[in-house]
Amino acid sequence: MTVFNAFLKVVKKNIITIIIYTLIVIVFAAANMQTDNGPTGFISEKPDIMIINNDQGSALSKNFEKYLRENTNIVDIHGSDEDIADALFYRDITCIVTIPENFGKCVISGNTPEVEIRTCGNDFAAFSEMIISQYLRIQNSCAKRIQDESKLIETINSSPNKKAEVNITTKLDTSVMSKSKTYFNFAAYSMMSCILFIVCLVLSSFNELSVRKRTIVSSMNYKKYGFDLFLSSFSYAFAVWVFFMLLSLIMVGKSMISLRGAAFMLNAFVFTLSALALAYMLSCLLFKKNAITGIVNVLTLGFSFLCGVFVPAEFLPSWVLSIARVMPTYWYIQNNELIGTSEHLSGDVRSLLINFLVMGGFTLVFAIVGIIVSGRKRKIA
Amino acid sequence: MPEKVIEVRGLTKEYKDLKAVDDLSFDVYEKEILGLLGPNGSGKSTTINSILSLLKYSSGSIKIFGKEMKPDAYDIKRDIGVIFQEVAVFEELTVYDNIDYFCGLYIRDKKQRKEYVDDAIELVGISYYKKFYPKQLSGGLLRRLNIACGIAHKPKLIFLDEPTVAVDPQSRNHILEGIKKLRENGATILYTTHYMEEVEQICDRIIIIDKGRIIAEGTSDSLKKLANIEEKISVEIHSLSDDGIEKAKKLKYATDAVYDGTNLIVSYGGGRDNMTRMIDFLRDNDYHYKKLYSERPTLNDVFLELTGKELRD
Numbered sequence: 001m002t003v004f005n006a007f008l009k010v011v012k013k014n015i016i017t018i019i020i021y022t023l024i025v026i027v028f029a030a031a032n033m034q035t036d037n038g039p040t041g042f043i044s045e046k047p048d049i050m051i052i053n054n055d056q057g058s059a060l061s062k063n064f065e066k067y068l069r070e071n072t073n074i075v076d077i078h079g080s081d082e083d084i085a086d087a088l089f090y091r092d093i094t095c096i097v098t099i100p101e102n103f104g105k106c107v108i109s110g111n112t113p114e115v116e117i118r119t120c121g122n123d124f125a126a127f128s129e130m131i132i133s134q135y136l137r138i139q140n141s142c143a144k145r146i147q148d149e150s151k152l153i154e155t156i157n158s159s160p161n162k163k164a165e166v167n168i169t170t171k172l173d174t175s176v177m178s179k180s181k182t183y184f185n186f187a188a189y190s191m192m193s194c195i196l197f198i199v200c201l202v203l204s205s206f207n208e209l210s211v212r213k214r215t216i217v218s219s220m221n222y223k224k225y226g227f228d229l230f231l232s233s234f235s236y237a238f239a240v241w242v243f244f245m246l247l248s249l250i251m252v253g254k255s256m257i258s259l260r261g262a263a264f265m266l267n268a269f270v271f272t273l274s275a276l277a278l279a280y281m282l283s284c285l286l287f288k289k290n291a292i293t294g295i296v297n298v299l300t301l302g303f304s305f306l307c308g309v310f311v312p313a314e315f316l317p318s319w320v321l322s323i324a325r326v327m328p329t330y331w332y333i334q335n336n337e338l339i340g341t342s343e344h345l346s347g348d349v350r351s352l353l354i355n356f357l358v359m360g361g362f363t364l365v366f367a368i369v370g371i372i373v374s375g376r377k378r379k380i381a
Numbered sequence: 382m383p384e385k386v387i388e389v390r391g392l393t394k395e396y397k398d399l400k401a402v403d404d405l406s407f408d409v410y411e412k413e414i415l416g417l418l419g420p421n422g423s424g425k426s427t428t429i430n431s432i433l434s435l436l437k438y439s440s441g442s443i444k445i446f447g448k449e450m451k452p453d454a455y456d457i458k459r460d461i462g463v464i465f466q467e468v469a470v471f472e473e474l475t476v477y478d479n480i481d482y483f484c485g486l487y488i489r490d491k492k493q494r495k496e497y498v499d500d501a502i503e504l505v506g507i508s509y510y511k512k513f514y515p516k517q518l519s520g521g522l523l524r525r526l527n528i529a530c531g532i533a534h535k536p537k538l539i540f541l542d543e544p545t546v547a548v549d550p551q552s553r554n555h556i557l558e559g560i561k562k563l564r565e566n567g568a569t570i571l572y573t574t575h576y577m578e579e580v581e582q583i584c585d586r587i588i589i590i591d592k593g594r595i596i597a598e599g600t601s602d603s604l605k606k607l608a609n610i611e612e613k614i615s616v617e618i619h620s621l622s623d624d625g626i627e628k629a630k631k632l633k634y635a636t637d638a639v640y641d642g643t644n645l646i647v648s649y650g651g652g653r654d655n656m657t658r659m660i661d662f663l664r665d666n667d668y669h670y671k672k673l674y675s676e677r678p679t680l681n682d683v684f685l686e687l688t689g690k691e692l693r694d
Contacts, residue, residue: 009474201473205473215486217463
């Protein structure tokens with residue numbers, strides 16, 4: 001109990017740091033979960049375009065113009081060519097469509113008229129181009145088999161209005177899962193920071209040469225002393241895990257009391273073990289206590305940015321993800337993704353287990369390196 | 382005859398080509414303070430570390446309380462207290478918690494431990510600083526805390542490895558008084574230092590070591606006889622010719638005279654009224670001097686006589 005009590009006293013001395021890291025996860029996760037709360041629908045927006053119709057007499061050109069009026073906002077700009085070009089440059093319109101003379105005749109005769117499109121190059125312009133090309137493709141395709149103008153117009157108008165029926169069959173509550181995933185992704189940073197910082201700090205205090213010498217010459221069995229230190233560190237890491245799991249119940253809600261919630265928690269526990277082993281290895285490798293804060297910040301932030309904690313992994317370039325594979329956080333995040341998005345968890349058990357095993361492997365490697373370094377340090381001579 | 386607490390026989394510690402400790406043999410008796418005196422690098426700390434099994438020594442044998450000392454001799458370690466040269470405390474724990482922690486490595490009973498910790502705090506005189514953190518303490522107070530951490534469990538044998546390095550005179554006196562008290566309470570003490578005044582002040586017996594070997598052993602008085610000096614007279618004099626130094630050497634009972642540009646130091650092998658003769662010498666030769674004082678030989682003189690170099694070199 002002597003070692004455990006001293007361990008707790010050192011932890012108590014650093015309680016402010018723990019509170020700061022906890023607040024970080026609460027603030028960031030809450031902010032991101034709020035974003036996830038928004039409606040998962042779409043609001044249709046129409047691009048602003050201008051039409052110059054040089055084939056006013058043709059029914060086909062009028063039909064094309066009518067289609068554009070239904071699917072875009074038509075803006076009329078009165079002025080010179082320069083004024084029109086300015087409107088395009090200043091994004092007042094995203095696109096200018098020029099319908100050529102003899103547009104209708106050209107279509108009826110089976111040719112493809114050249115519709116001139118000038119765009120400002122932004123996303124809306126691309127959308128406008130998509131709308132225009134969709135109409136022209138249908139028109140050209142129908143014109144190959146229909147020569148009668150009115151029949152052609154009727155066929156063209158009926159085609160784009162076909163609607164596909166979509167049924168959502170999944171029972172997965174994506175909104176809740178997204179919340180859970182966000183919370184557990186952010187928790188990776190805070191949990192690792194809390195464990196690395198405190199365990200490194202405490203263990204390096206216990207491992208300081210002068211303190212270690214005094215311990216070795218004492219009547220306490222050195223193996224028991226080592227075991228007590230391990231038990232104290234494990235208890236602390238376990239307490240951190242329990243705390244963040246309780247916090248997840250508050251922040252995510254009742255959905256955590258489910259198989260999926262348990263999977264998230266188990267993943268966090270395996271990750272906690274990796275973080276603990278990493279902390280142990282670092283405490284054995286570090287010679288200066290002053291360096292701990294800096295190194296822990298570099299590692300936790302580095303892991304978080306590279307492995308998809310702060311920025312979703314799908315937005316990260318492949319070379320970054322290749323580097324991230326050598327960090328336990330990557331495999332933790334991968335499991336969070338699987339748990340949060342998989343329709344049936346049972347179908348992904350193999351992938352989940354592989355990720356658990358990789359994290360376990362990291363734990364083992366960190367622990368072995370730590371034990372070797374610690375053994376060498378013990379030989380004072 | 383008091384019991385032997387430590388028996389060291391033929392202790393040798395080699396580092397590749399260097400013999401840090403060379404065939405060292407000595408005993409430490411119950412309730413005595415044995416001083417291990419030697420310049421920096423003479424092998425004092427290596428000897429202590431070997432005795433405590435912190436170092437694997439090359440050859441020899443070490444017995445403590447009549448039993449062979451080994452790294453896992455926890456029954457022997459229970460009665461040993463060690464105060465190392467470097468301060469060994471937790472920065473994150475208060476003075477009280479630090480002493481309580483190190484005492485807890487030996488004493489499990491909370492009530493007894495509290496009593497022991499309070500006694501240790503009292504002994505080194507840091508009661509006022511109980512709730513302070515080490516960073517808030519001065520160098521001297523830190524050393525006192527370091528001592529309290531090493532002796533709180535009331536050990537029978539205490540190793541003190543240069544505990545007064547970089548300590549102010551007030552704290553040093555406090556520490557030395559504390560060590561005397563520990564002996565009065567029944568502890569046996571092995572004290573290493575390169576401060577000869579300290580060993581003269583507190584040690585019953587002194588072992589002088591140099592280059593890993595014992596060069597002299599005995600009480601302070603018996604060792605001083607080895608210096609072949611009875612008295613030293615120092616004169617602060619700002620100008621003295623070689624002729625003057627030669628004249629000083631020829632004074633009655635004088636064995637040597639040295640002039641360093643400021644002080645003339647004349648050593649005497651015996652005789653009375655050496656001071657009177659020195660004053661007459663200075664007056665007769667019309668030497669203007671500022672200070673004139675007589676002193677007994679020191680352990681430094683012994684060391685100088687035996688090795689040809691100063692203890693502080």
